[in-house]
Amino acid sequence: MRKFIQERINPNIKHLQKSATLAINDRSRELINAGKTVWKFGLGQSPFPVPTPVVEALKLHAHEKDYLPVEGLRELREAVSEFCRVKEGIHAHPDNILIGPGSKELLFLLQLAFQGTLIVPSPCWVSYMPQAHIIGKKIQISHTHFEEKWRLSPARLQQICEQELNHDNASLLVLNYPGNPDGDTYSVPELQQIAEIARQYNLVILSDEIYGQLHHKGEHVSIARFYPEGTILSSGISKWCGAGGWRLGTFIFPPDLKPLRQAMAVIASETYTSVSTPIQCAAVSAFRGGMEIERYLFNCRRILAILGREIYHTLTANQIKLHPPTGAFYLFIDFSHYAEPLAEQGITTSTDLCDRLLQETGVAILPGAAFGRPPEELTARLAYVNFDGNEALLAAEQVAPYDPLPGDFTRQWCAPVITGIEHLIAWVNAL
Numbered sequence: 203m204r205k206f207i208q209e210r211i212n213p214n215i216k217h218l219q220k221s222a223t224l225a226i227n228d229r230s231r232e233l234i235n236a237g238k239t240v241w242k243f244g245l246g247q248s249p250f251p252v253p254t255p256v257v258e259a260l261k262l263h264a265h266e267k268d269y270l271p272v273e274g275l276r277e278l279r280e281a282v283s284e285f286c287r288v289k290e291g292i293h294a295h296p297d298n299i300l301i302g303p304g305s306k307e308l309l310f311l312l313q314l315a316f317q318g319t320l321i322v323p324s325p326c327w328v329s330y331m332p333q334a335h336i337i338g339k340k341i342q343i344s345h346t347h348f349e350e351k352w353r354l355s356p357a358r359l360q361q362i363c364e365q366e367l368n369h370d371n372a373s374l375l376v377l378n379y380p381g382n383p384d385g386d387t388y389s390v391p392e393l394q395q396i397a398e399i400a401r402q403y404n405l406v407i408l409s410d411e412i413y414g415q416l417h418h419k420g421e422h423v424s425i426a427r428f429y430p431e432g433t434i435l436s437s438g439i440s441k442w443c444g445a446g447g448w449r450l451g452t453f454i455f456p457p458d459l460k461p462l463r464q465a466m467a468v469i470a471s472e473t474y475t476s477v478s479t480p481i482q483c484a485a486v487s488a489f490r491g492g493m494e495i496e497r498y499l500f501n502c503r504r505i506l507a508i509l510g511r512e513i514y515h516t517l518t519a520n521q522i523k524l525h526p527p528t529g530a531f532y533l534f535i536d537f538s539h540y541a542e543p544l545a546e547q548g549i550t551t552s553t554d555l556c557d558r559l560l561q562e563t564g565v566a567i568l569p570g571a572a573f574g575r576p577p578e579e580l581t582a583r584l585a586y587v588n589f590d591g592n593e594a595l596l597a598a599e600q601v602a603p604y605d606p607l608p609g610d611f612t613r614q615w616c617a618p619v620i621t622g623i624e625h626l627i628a629w630v631n632a633l
C-alpha cells in the first residue's frame with residue numbers, strides 16, 4: 203500500500219521536504235529532549251509577546267463563532283487601510299484588502315492565481331520557491347552577492363528584463379525588505395529605480411514587507427509609494443505584533459489588480475473560507491494601535507537594533523563576513539574565510555556546516571542552501587531571537603526613550619544569544 207501511495211504523490215511535491223525553518227525547530231527540540239543545550243538561532247519567530255491590548259481583545263472576542271466574509275472582517279480591513287495610510291503613506295481602499303491565514307498562505311494563493319514567471323532574488327525566504335515548485339511555476343532566480351548587500355540591484359533587474367524574460371508571459375517579482383535572511387533593506391533611490399523598471403516592463407511586484415514595522419530605526423519605506431499601480435503589499439501580524447501562531451496575514455492590492463484579488467478570493471472560498479473570527483477581531487486592535495502598541499514597537503526595535511549591531515561587531519571581529527542589520531532579526535553570515543580548515547574537516551557545504559555546528563556546539567543556524575544559495579557557498583542565516591522578549595521589553599521600558607539602552611543590556615536580558623554567539627566563535631576559532 204505504501205509503495206502504491208508513494209507513486210501517486212504529485213511529482214511537484216515528491217522531491218520537496220518540510221520547510222527548513224520548521225525542520226530545524228524539530229531537530230532542536232529532539233536535542234533538547236535528549237538533555238542537550240541548544241542555542242536556537244534557527245526558527246525566525248519574534249521573541250516578543252503579543253502586546254497586552256491585543257491579547258485582551260482576543261479574550262473579549264473568544265465567543266465569536268460565526269464564519270466571516272472570505273475577504274476578511276470589514277472592520278479589520280478598515281483598520282489595515284488606516285494603518286497603511288498613517289504608517290506608510292499608502293492609500294488603500296478596504297475593498298482592496300484581503301485577509302488570510304498568514305501571509306504565507308496568501309502568497310501561495312497568489313502564485314496559484316497568477317499565470318506567469320516568478321522572479322526571485324536569492325538569498326530569499328525559504329517558501330517562495332517551494333510554493334512555485336508545488337504549483338509548477340517557472341522560476342527566474344537571480345543570485346545576488348555579498349558586495350551588493352545580498353540585494354537585487356536595479357542594473358541586474360534591468361538585465362533580467364531585457365535579456366532573460368519572455369515578454370509574452372507576465373512576471374511576478376518578489377521583493378522582501380527588511381529581508382529574511384539578510385536583515386537588510388533597499389534605499390529609497392533603489393526602490394525608485396526598481397519601480398521605474400517594473401513600470402517599463404509591466405511587472406507585478408509582490409512586496410513582502412512583513413518586517414516593515416521592524417525596521418530598526420522605524421524608517422521603512424514601501425515600493426508601493428513609487429509603483430502603486432503594480433505593487434501588492436504583503437504583511438500581517440506575525441512579526442511586528444509577535445503573533446506568528448495566530449495566523450493572520452494581509453494583502454493590499456492596487457485597484458488595477460482586482461481580477462487577481464478576486465481569483466484569490468475564489469480559491470480561499472473553496473479552501474479555508476476565512477481566518478478565525480476571534481483572531482480577526484483581536485487584530486483590529488493591533489492595527490488601530492495606540493500609545494501602548496507604539497511603545498511596544500519602539501522598544502522591540504531598539505532591543506533588536508543593539509543586539510543585531512553587537513553580534514555584527516563580534517562576528518566581524520572573528521572573520522565571519524556579514525553586513526550590519528537594518529531591520530528584522532536576521533543576519534546572513536558568510537564563513538568563507540574558514541573554507542580551508544572547514545574542508546579539512548570534510549565540511550564543504552552550508553548544510554554540512556550547520557549540521558556539524560549543531561552537533562558539536564548546540565548552535566542551530568540555517569544553511570544558506572535553504573535560502574536558494576549554491577550548496578557549496580558557506581553561508582547561513584542566524585536569527586537572534588533566543589531570549590525572553592517579555593523580560594527584555596520590561597527592562598527596556600525602564601530606560602527613557604531618549605537614552606540609549608545601557609552597554610550591558612544584551613548580556614543581562616539577551617544572555618542566551620550572547621552565550622550562543624560565544625560558542626559559535628569558539629568553534630570557528632578552534633578549526
Ligand SMILES: Cc1ncc(COP(=O)(O)O)c(C=O)c1O
Nearest residue numbers: 304305306327382412438440451
Ligand atoms: C519573509 C517572510 N515572508 C512571509 C512570511 C510568512 O509569515 P506569515 O505566514 O506568518 O504571515 C515569513 C515568515 O517567516 C517571512 O519571513
